[in-house]
Amino acid sequence: MHVHVRHCLSVLAIFLLSGPALGQAVPSVIGNRAELATWSDPLEALGTLRADESVTLSATVTDIVAEINFQDGQQVERGQLLVRLEDAEEQAQLRSAQAISDERRNALGRTTQLQERNLAPRADVEDFQAQLRQAQANIQALEARLANYQIKAPFSGRVGFRNISTGTLVTPGMALVTLDKLDVMKLDFSVPESFLGRLSTGLSLSATTAAYPDDVFSGQIASIGTRIDPVSRSIDIRAELENPGMRLRPGMLMEVIVQQRVRNAVILPEAALEPSGDQHYVMLINQDGGTARLERKSVVIGERRYGDVEILEGVAAGDLVVVHGLQLARDGLEVRVLGITDDETGVRALLEADR
Template structure:
C-alpha cells in the first residue's frame, strides 16, 4: 500500500521533535555521581523529602520474672469486739460503716451496782489508810503491837484492792473503740441482755489494706520486702492499685509447698474493702536492660533491630535481642545505651545514613522531624 507524501512528512517531523525534547531534558540534569540515589532524596526517599520520624530516648530498665496470683485483702488492723460483762444494754452508739476514733464509746451496760461498789470502797479507803499510818507510828513508840500495825496495814491494802476491782468492773460495762477505724454491723439494741463473751460488732482500720497471697516455693527467691505489687479486682475494668511487699513468712507451708506473702496498699479513699479477692501481680528485680518503645523495633533477616541517631546525626542500624515485652515498652540488650535516641514513629521508612533531627529536648521527651529535604535541611519540632 502506498502512503501519501503528507503522512510520511508528518511522522518524520514528530520523530525529530521528540528526540530534540528528550535531549534537552537530559542535558539539563546534573551528572550522576557515585552517591547518586537514582532520583531519591537522602536515604533513598522519592520526591526529595523523607517522611516524618519521632526520636525517643532509650531508658534504663530491669528484666524480672512476673508472678500472677490471687490474694485476699484484710484491714491493717481488725478486731471483733465482744462484751466482757453480763448485763442489760443501756446505750448503743454503733452506726455500721461509720468512722470512729480511738476511745469512742460504742456500747454501755447497766453499771449501777459497780458504781455503788466504787462509792463504798472510796469511803473506806481514806479511813483504812489513816489507820495504817497511825498504827505504824504507834508501833515505832511501842504504843501498839506489831500485830496491830500489820492488821491495819493489811486492811488498808484490801480496801485499796476492792477500789481497783470496782473501778475495773465498771470499765468492763463500757465498750470503747481500741483504735481508729470503721465500725461494722450489730444486732444489739438498748434493752438487750448480753452475756460475757457475746459478739457485739467488728472494727477495721482500713487506712491501709494488707493483701495476702501465696507463691510456689520455687519462686521464693523472686520476692523481696519492698518489692512493688499491683492488685486489682477480678471484675473487668477494675482500677489497679500499687503497693509494696511488707512481710514474707519465715517458712514454706508443708502441705501446699507455698510461701505466704503480705503486701500493703494505701487506702485513703476507702475503695479497698477487707475480705475482697484481688488479682495480684509482682515482678522481681532482674538483670539490667534498656527499654525502648515497641514501635521502635524493626525486623529483617538477621532479626530485630532499631534505628539509632549516631553522633553524626545520621541513622545507624543496631541489632538487638528482645528480653521482655510490656504493654508499651520492649526491654532489649545489644549495642544500645541508656540515653541513646532511637527512631520510634516512622522507623519502618528509615534507611541507613538517613539524617535525623537534632536533639534539643530532655532525654525523656520525643523529638519529631517534620521533613527532610534532599539538601539535608530539615525542620525539628520538640
C-alpha cells in the same frame, strides 16, 4: 535491525538508572529516642485485702445495754467508750468497798499514833495495815469487773454496723460491733516457690481493684511466709498498702504486680524492632547537619512490657531510631525525619501535621 535494538536497550538502561532515581522523593520516617528508665520484671498475682488491725468486740458478762456511743461506720479513737452495760449494782459495791477502805485507813492512822506514844501494841498496827490492803484489793477487783461493763475501742479505727439497741440483753461472747484499722491495709497473696529467690521484704509492688479501675495503689512486701505449701508449691506473701481516703476495704480482691529486679535500662518502643529469625535489628537515624541517614544495627533485647522493649546491647540512651516507615527503610538510605515521638506526641499526630 540489531543496531536499532541495541540503541533502544541503551536508552532504556539510561532511563532506569537515571530517570526514576532523579525523580524519586526522599522517604519520610518518624523517630523515637531511646530512654534510660527504671525497669523491672513484673510478677503478677491475685491477693486479698485485710485490715491492718481488726477485731470483733463482744461482751464478757451478762447484762443489759445501757448506753451506745457510736454510729454506723464512724471513725473512733483508741480508748473511746463504745458500749456501756448496766453497772449500777457494781458501782454500789465499789462505793461500799471505798468506804470500808477509808474506814480502815483512818483506823490505821489512829492506831499508828497511839503506837508511837506506846499506847497501842505494834501488832494492832500490823493488823490494820493488812485490813487496809485487803480493802484496797477489793476495790481493784471491783474496778476490774466494772471495766467489763465498758466496751472501749482497743485502737483507732472505723466501726461497722450497729446491730444492738439500748436495752438489749447481752451474754458473754455475743458480738457487739466490729472495729477495723483501715489507714494501712494488709495484702495477702501467693506466688510459686520458684520466685522465692527473687523476693525480699521492702520490694515495691502495685495493686489494682475492679472497684477503682483507674487507680493504682502502691505498697511494699512486709513479710514472706516461712513455709511452702506442699500441695500448690506456693508461698504466702504479705504486703502493706497505704489507703488514702479509706477507700479500700477488707476482703477486696486485688490484682498485684510485684516489681522484681529493679534496674536502669535502655527502653525503646516495640515498633522499632525488625525481627529476622532469632535476631533483632533497629534502624538508627544518624543526623549530620541537614541530612539524616539510616544505619541498620543488631540489638539484644530483654523483657517486653506494654509496647516497650528493654535493649541490652546495640543501642544507647539518646540514640534516635525509626518507629514508623520501616517498610521503606534501608541501610545507608537518606531519609526525611517528620518528627520524634514522645509521651505527648504520637505517630498519628505527626502524620496529620505533615499533611
